[in-house]
Amino acid sequence: MRLRRTRGRDPLGLRRVLSDRLLPALAASMALLAALALAGARGAADLAARWEGGAATALTVQMPHGARADRALAALAAMPEVGEARLADQARLAALLRPWLGEAPAIPLPSVIELRLARLPPDPAALAQRIAQAVPGATVEAHGVWVARLLALARSLQAVALAALLLVAGIATAVVTVAVRAGIAARRNAIDILHELGATDGDIAGRFARRVALLVGLGALGGTLAAAPVLAGFADLAAPLLGGAAAMRVQDLPWARLPWAELALLPPAAAAIGWLTAQVTLRLWLRRLP
Amino acid sequence: MVRFAEVGLRYGGPGDGPGAGPEVLRGVSFTLTPGSFHWLLGPSGAGKSSLLRLMHLAVRPSRGEVEVLGTRLSTARRAALPALRRRIGVVYQDFRLLPHLSIFDNVAQPLRVAGRAERQVRADVTEILRWVGLVGKADAAPAALSGGEQQRVAIARAVVIRPALLVADEPTGNLDVAQARRVMSLLQQMHRLGTTVVVATHAETLVAEYPAPALRLAEGRLVSHG
Numbered sequence: 001m002r003l004r005r006t007r008g009r010d011p012l013g014l015r016r017v018l019s020d021r022l023l024p025a026l027a028a029s030m031a032l033l034a035a036l037a038l039a040g041a042r043g044a045a046d047l048a049a050r051w052e053g054g055a056a057t058a059l060t061v062q063m064p065h066g067a068r069a070d071r072a073l074a075a076l077a078a079m080p081e082v083g084e085a086r087l088a089d090q091a092r093l094a095a096l097l098r099p100w101l102g103e104a105p106a107i108p109l110p111s112v113i114e115l116r117l118a119r120l121p122p123d124p125a126a127l128a129q130r131i132a133q134a135v136p137g138a139t140v141e142a143h144g145v146w147v148a149r150l151l152a153l154a155r156s157l158q159a160v161a162l163a164a165l166l167l168v169a170g171i172a173t174a175v176v177t178v179a180v181r182a183g184i185a186a187r188r189n190a191i192d193i194l195h196e197l198g199a200t201d202g203d204i205a206g207r208f209a210r211r212v213a214l215l216v217g218l219g220a221l222g223g224t225l226a227a228a229p230v231l232a233g234f235a236d237l238a239a240p241l242l243g244g245a246a247a248m249r250v251q252d253l254p255w256a257r258l259p260w261a262e263l264a265l266l267p268p269a270a271a272a273i274g275w276l277t278a279q280v281t282l283r284l285w286l287r288r289l290p
Numbered sequence: 291m292v293r294f295a296e297v298g299l300r301y302g303g304p305g306d307g308p309g310a311g312p313e314v315l316r317g318v319s320f321t322l323t324p325g326s327f328h329w330l331l332g333p334s335g336a337g338k339s340s341l342l343r344l345m346h347l348a349v350r351p352s353r354g355e356v357e358v359l360g361t362r363l364s365t366a367r368r369a370a371l372p373a374l375r376r377r378i379g380v381v382y383q384d385f386r387l388l389p390h391l392s393i394f395d396n397v398a399q400p401l402r403v404a405g406r407a408e409r410q411v412r413a414d415v416t417e418i419l420r421w422v423g424l425v426g427k428a429d430a431a432p433a434a435l436s437g438g439e440q441q442r443v444a445i446a447r448a449v450v451i452r453p454a455l456l457v458a459d460e461p462t463g464n465l466d467v468a469q470a471r472r473v474m475s476l477l478q479q480m481h482r483l484g485t486t487v488v489v490a491t492h493a494e495t496l497v498a499e500y501p502a503p504a505l506r507l508a509e510g511r512l513v514s515h516g
Contacts, residue, residue, distance in 0.1 A: 011399055013390035190388050196348060197447075198376035199403045200369075290350050290371070 011194060012204070014211045017186040018179060023212070026175050027219025027274070028226065031266050034168045035227030038266070041161035042259040043238055048154035051147050059128070060088075063111040064137030072113060072135040079134065081127055083118035087111060169273060176212055176277040183208060184285055195289050205282035212278040217271030224266045231258050292322040292345060292455065292486065297354035299340050313352070314340045316510045322488065324454070327481040329497050330490035332507035338490040341507065342457045345488065346380045347371050359454055376404050379448030379485075381477075383460035385440045387432040393419070393443050394428040400451040418446045422476060438469025445476050449485070456480055458489045462496060474500055 061076065063069055069087055076085040093109050101107060115131075128140040184191065194204055232253040236246055239254055247253045297318045302311030315337045322328055330338050343349045344356050347363070356363045361374050379400075387396050394415055401411045419425040422442040424435075432440055441461060448456060458477060462470035474496060481487045488505075491497065497504065506514040 011388060011391060011395070011402070013388070016390065189386075190390075193386055193388060194399070194403065196346065196375060196380060197400045197403050198372045198374075200372045203403065290347060290368070 010207075012187050012190045012207055014183065014187070014207060017183045018208075018211050018215060020215060023176075023179050023215045024219030024222065027172070027216040027270055028223030030168050030172050030175070031220035031223030031270055032227045032230075034165055034220075034266055034270075035224050035231060035263055037161045037164040037168065038259055038262045039227075039231040039234060041158050041165070042262065043234070044154045044157035044161060047238075048151055048158065051151055051154065059115040059117065059131070060141040061113040061115060061131055061135060062139040062141070063113065063135065065108070065110065067111070067135070067137060069111045069113065072138065075134045076113060076115060076131065079130070081117050081119065082115050084116040085113055088114050169269075172216070172270065172273050173277050176216065176274050177281050180208060180212060180278045180281045181285075184282070191286075192289070195286070201283055201286040204286060205279050208282050209275045209278040213271040213275035216274030217267050220270030221267040224263050228255075228258060228263070229253075231263075291324050291357070291360065292488075293355075293357040294318050294320050294341075294344075295355040295357075297344065297351045297356055299337075299344065299349065300352045301340075301349075314510050315344075315351075318354070318507075318510075318512045320505060320512060320515050322486060324486055325481075325484050327478070327487045327502045328489070329502055329504040330488055330507070331492065331494075331497065331504050333492060335509075336507040337510045338492075338507055339459055341505075342380075342459050342488065342490055345455070345457050346378045347375050376400065376451060377454045379451070379453035379456040381441070381444050381448045381456070381458035381461045383463040385432070385437075385444045387440060387443060387447075389432055392429050392431065393424060393435070396432065396443060397446045397450055400447060404451060414450055415446075418450045422446045436469075438465050438472065441465060441469070441473050442476065445473065449476075449480055453485060456485050456487045458487070460491055461489060462491065462493060470496065471499075 061072070063072060073085050073087065076082050088111075090109060093112060097109065113135075131140050132138055191204060229250075232255055235254045235257045239246055239257075297315055298313050299315040300311050300313050318337075318341065330341065332338050340349070344351055344363075345358060347358065350356075350363050359374060359377055361370070366374070388399070391399075397418060398411050398415045401414055406414075416425060416428070419428055422445060424439060424442055424446070427435060427439070432443065435443065441464070445458075445461070448458075456477070461477070462473050465473060470493075477487055477489060478500065503516055504514070505512060
């Protein structure tokens, strides 16, 4: 039997004990889950930002008949929560009400003040009450209550997604530890021989760590690439919620909306987890040798 | 130089190192001068392998002082031992070759561990394989070689890095007479080149054939030296 010369690349025979199948497959599955969690976090953050910063933060204040709008505007603008207070355009209001009122120029339309809030109040109902006090007789439409609830939901989803990401990282660490321990058990004799030949802990641990990092990194790359079309599909489903339209063809999917920067970090992050876990596992184990 | 002073060794610790088990070596003291050849003799269980393990830093003493090539093991930091191990060649009865590597790569390991350039590795390994008469089997797997050939590979691996100390634990134990003589001849050549050599054996015929000073152990104690 003749063996190919390895030029010293694999004296521990790690290509056989840390095979290029199981560990990359597990890494790919975990990267897929991590990508889903990342996209979930990003999607929830996008929704939260839109609800927080968009038209959804506006409140409307309907003035009592005959009240002076300029005084009310000044009072509202002085409130710290109010970013902008402006009088709704009467022509636009008339156009909005035309389906119900028809062309009836004689009917006097109420003055309506639109408020854009500087930040979302912790208790929208209390804010509505204070506005009503600032402008006596005004009716406040505080749909911000619903916005706040939706925001809380979106933020919870974001937190759950990030927790899932941490959980995946923890499971990845455990899987690599088990794989490395199995590798140590299978190559105990070779490790002993290399140790006796004068190899340092860093040398032996480095060989395991490089192999694990390569396998986990490549597996994670595969998993991330597999996740991309799934995420694009989800982004497409969410598009109408974010002011877009659903795509008809694959190439029209909202590929640009995917969190590419975070996804690109997944394979190197997985490789780093693998490298670090292998280093720690090996160095702890090697300390039992003299 | 190798110096033992009142050395005791117990196993049973972590990684089969020094621990709370029965004492396998007791009060062993001797000094080996640089460039000497010594037999290590005694019946099975006398502590020969344990003494050799102390000499090639596979275990630390439970008590007493072991000094190898100028380093005292009682005070040496663990991080300093790999460099010292690279100056010690070891030959085992069961060869301990890496089965997944070719003969060439097995012999090349000490040089690669020491970080030598690949060009030098190729030259040195080829030269040493020629010396042990196995240059034609460089690409063979260890399992494809006879016991005697595997032991010559093990010697080649032990000496390729030009060690200052060479220890061999029953190197001829699994070999026939002709192969054993060839192995002994190689060890003697290393001694003539200035290496300190210690060979453990219980083959008295071999000792008679190659007369040299001997350390004799019985029940963990050194009973004679000289």
